[in-house]
Amino acid sequence: MNQELKDKINNTRDVLLKRIDDGLDKSTVLRSPELKELFALISTLADDQKAEFGQAVNQLRQELDQATKDSDTSKHNLVPIDITAPFAINNGEQIKPSLLPLEYGSIHPLMSELERIVNIFSTMGFTIVESREIDDDWHMFESLNFPEGHPARDDYDTFMTVQTDKDRKPFIAPAHTSTMQNRILNSQRSTLVEGLAPIAAVIPGRVFRNEDVDPRHEHTFYQLEGVYVDRNISIGNLIATLKSFLESYFQRSLQIKTQPFYFPFTEPSLEYAMSCPFCSGKGCRICSHSGWIELIGCGMIHPNVLKAASINSDEYQGFAWGMGIERLVMLKQGIEDIRYFESGKLEFLRQFSVGGNKE
Numbered sequence: 283m284n285q286e287l288k289d290k291i292n293n294t295r296d297v298l299l300k301r302i303d304d305g306l307d308k309s310t311v312l313r314s315p316e317l318k319e320l321f322a323l324i325s326t327l328a329d330d331q332k333a334e335f336g337q338a339v340n341q342l343r344q345e346l347d348q349a350t351k352d353s354d355t356s357k358h359n360l361v362p363i364d365i366t367a368p369f370a371i372n373n374g375e376q377i378k379p380s381l382l383p384l385e386y387g388s389i390h391p392l393m394s395e396l397e398r399i400v401n402i403f404s405t406m407g408f409t410i411v412e413s414r415e416i417d418d419d420w421h422m423f424e425s426l427n428f429p430e431g432h433p434a435r436d437d438y439d440t441f442m443t444v445q446t447d448k449d450r451k452p453f454i455a456p457a458h459t460s461t462m463q464n465r466i467l468n469s470q471r472s473t474l475v476e477g478l479a480p481i482a483a484v485i486p487g488r489v490f491r492n493e494d495v496d497p498r499h500e501h502t503f504y505q506l507e508g509v510y511v512d513r514n515i516s517i518g519n520l521i522a523t524l525k526s527f528l529e530s531y532f533q534r535s536l537q538i539k540t541q542p543f544y545f546p547f548t549e550p551s552l553e554y555a556m557s558c559p560f561c562s563g564k565g566c567r568i569c570s571h572s573g574w575i576e577l578i579g580c581g582m583i584h585p586n587v588l589k590a591a592s593i594n595s596d597e598y599q600g601f602a603w604g605m606g607i608e609r610l611v612m613l614k615q616g617i618e619d620i621r622y623f624e625s626g627k628l629e630f631l632r633q634f635s636v637g638g639n640k641e
């Protein structure tokens with residue numbers, strides 16, 4: 283066996299023994315890419331080297347197997363600790379820290395309202411799926427009918443990483459929660475096709491935009507995406523579903539108005555407005571005296587988006603929407619500046635605490 287092969291074995295031994303020391307378990311070590319690489323190398327060698335090298339690799343495998351066993355036994359001597367303990371109980375110290383009074387803490391208004399919002403959709407039969415805070419170009423654009431060079435990509439200018447994915451494209455901080463649509467359609471396709479249930483999911487998540495920040499615009503905000511797919515679905519189902527939600531959230535009956543809009547991933551696309559819940563459509567400061575508040579972008583899912591998830595668009599139709607959570611909460615709670623949410627301003631947050639005056 284030549285020196286190069288000996289070095290390979292020695293290096294792999296060093297690396298993996300170190301990892302076993304750090305606590306890596308047996309199956310991870312024995313299936314590690316480093317060890318697999320050595321096994322793969324055997325078949326590529328000339329006959330005179332094959333036998334000797336193969337034996338050495340097998341010997342290394344046994345050695346590592348034994349090392350994981352030794353490491354396991356030594357771990358059994360460790361004293362268990364309670365990592366959830368709120369103070370240094372693990373060191374035998376019994377002095378309890380003084381805790382802040384309850385009224386100093388509160389759930390952030392966005393989170394408590396988000397919980398209310400997803401609860402409404404949950405009672406309507408939607409499952410809740412979490413979004414991601416980093417995604418790839420395919421889920422952000424391609425799967426949603428924004429091919430490369432599509433001008434509408436410019437409307438979703440956001441942050442990207444220097445690191446790239448397998449297609450050599452940067453990872454993206456999602457500019458909308460629609461990045462999850464393809465995943466939902468794929469993961470729930472079989473229950474749809476087997477006729478067990480329609481695809482019905484809402485996806486709350488944090489999204490990011492390259493935005494000029496002002497009282498109505500933030501670079502980081504929350505959206506709630508909704509997706510529904512079944513047979514014989516029309517735009518009437520979309521309008522009624524959102525109306526039910528809004529009436530439940532604002533606790534009053536509302537008038538609805540839609541007007542044409544453009545999104546690459548829906549056709550037709552709509553801008554969805556409700557009658558102002560504060561003046562019942564008569565006109566006030568909150569609705570800029572128009573009587574209407576536009577707050578949801580929505581539409582019928584584009585056949586290309588269904589196709590990207592292998593769903594037959596002749597047989598199934600669906601609708602999708604995206605709404606800004608802050609906008610809903612601002613309307614409901616009478617909050618004037620979107621920047622308060624991420625500001626950490628205590629005088630703002632304390633209004634929502636247990637002893638505050640908003641809840």
Ligand SMILES: [Zn+2]
Pocket residue numbers: 558559560561562563564565566567568569570571573574
């Ligand atoms: Zn109004």
